[in-house]
Amino acid sequence: MNRVLRYCFFLVVVRPLVLIVLGINIRHRERLPMAGPAIIVANHNSHLDTLALMTLFPQRLLESLRPVAAADYFLSRKGLAWFATQIIGIIPLSRKLHHSGGDPLKGCHEALDRGDILIIFPEGSRGEPEHLAAFKTGIAHLAERHPQTPVIPVFLHGLGKALPKGESLLVPFFCDIFVGAKLAWPGARQEFMAALDGAIRSLATEGKLPDWE
Amino acid sequence: MILITLAPAVLWTLASIFGVLVIASLAVAWLARRKPGGHGELVLRVKSWWLMVSLFSLALVFSRGAALALFGLISFLALKEYLSLIPTRRADRRVLFWAYLAIPVQFLWVFMEWYGMFIIFVPVYMFLGLAFRMVVGGVTQGFLRAAGMLHWGLMVTLFSLSHVAYLLALPAEGNPPAGGPGLLLFLVVATEANDVFQYLWGRGLGRHRVMPSVSPNKTWEGLIGGVSTTILLAALLSVWLTPFSWPHALAAGLIIGLGGFCGDVTISAVKRDLGVKDSGSLLPGHGGILDRVDSLAFTAPLFFHFTYYFYY
Incomplete structure (x- = not known):
């Protein structure tokens, strides 16, 4: 039941919203993986980021698209938790330190083993819209455990203008999506983080982005 | 279907446009065969023409309301493109929302065949109203530039383009x-x-x-x-x-x-x-x-x- 609901929600609400109300200018679409397992890593400005990234994939891959999202935020209320896990299909991630001893990335490992496509925002929060914050290193742990899985960096711009943190009114803007070349596992977490950071920063310079102050 | 209300001359013209598109497609295919790989952009361009001409013809043939909706959509896409390209102020986010709302309103005047309102709504009411709405936001730095750029875009993408649609409202x-x-x-x-x-x-x-x-x-x-x-x-x-x-x-x-x-x-x-x-x-x-x-x-x-x- 929820699977059908999820399929229809993306077909009838999300796709028209992202493709007509907002609109996408994408560069290097061919670099997106058309099968899992894969990890899409993007900067984070808005709730719309997840929906825009999911729209880049054909509807038949919807089942395997899994955005990773903060458990403390999305599981805080019952209705929101149902919507986030059943309709959007998130993998909840605890942002607190793992005091219980369990691996907080367990859900992500399982999904990748199943061949899913993970969508991760390593900034950890939407933060100040259209500003790039430092990446958290959880992504490096994930990449280390799955060195064969392609990691694709993506730079997003514009959605932070359309629906920034703390705003409820959506104002249409085209969003730019620049897809980077897949990153190979370099052998060490620190090198990986440097490569990822460099990749997203260099993607950000590919387009001419208008000022927004 | 309201197809019958369109004059035969209009239908024949539409048919001729499709004829020209067929010829253009054949010509481009011939060019592409003679020099493979050299005409990618031209091929894409003709393909996009097919899409645009088909949508335009369908809307025109279907009904006046459908044609107005299509032109409203074109104004929306054009304004959105403009507002996404220009530098905007964070303080003006909601002002831009009002600017978008002007689109259905302007096309409503066209639908109502209210010429007097159609011709002054954007250059008078939106011109004054959006500027004042920006002032309500309280940020004066960059105000004149932001108000000027917004109005310029609205004049081009909404006011000017809606004249195409108003031709349908003429007796x-x-x-x-x-x-x-x-x-x-x-x-x-x-x-x-x-x-x-x-x-x-x-x-x-x-x-x-x-x-x-x-x-x-x-x-x-x-x-x-x-x-x-x-x-x-x-x-x-x-x-x-x-x-x-x-x-x-x-x-x-x-x-x-x-x-x-x-x-x-x-x-x-x-x-x-x-x-x-x-x-x-x-x-x-x-x-x-x-x-x-x-x-x-x-x-x-x-x-x-x-x-x-x-x-x-």
């Missing part, structure tokens, strides 16, 4: 052969054909640049050849689609030819100022929607008022 008596739809088709076909003619003449014979600092591909040969061909086409089409006398038909062709050129180079200047090559990527082979309707934004009000003055 049928003014144009016995084909009514409002005939005038609309005349304007759109002549404007788009003029773009193509200027491009082809420029590609074939272009030597002397008109405005090298704005649009290096525009040449005197392209301009003169294009405008002359557009005048010929206008004279031909006017017989079936318009109430124009011969001198008026030639004048309409001249207005559309020159107006189209002006619109094209003006939007080129905007893009150059903003540092982009295309306004977007919505129409493969053409660029964005602004790249396609740039000339129409200038020809529509010019042609509309020419016709309105002499025939309504």
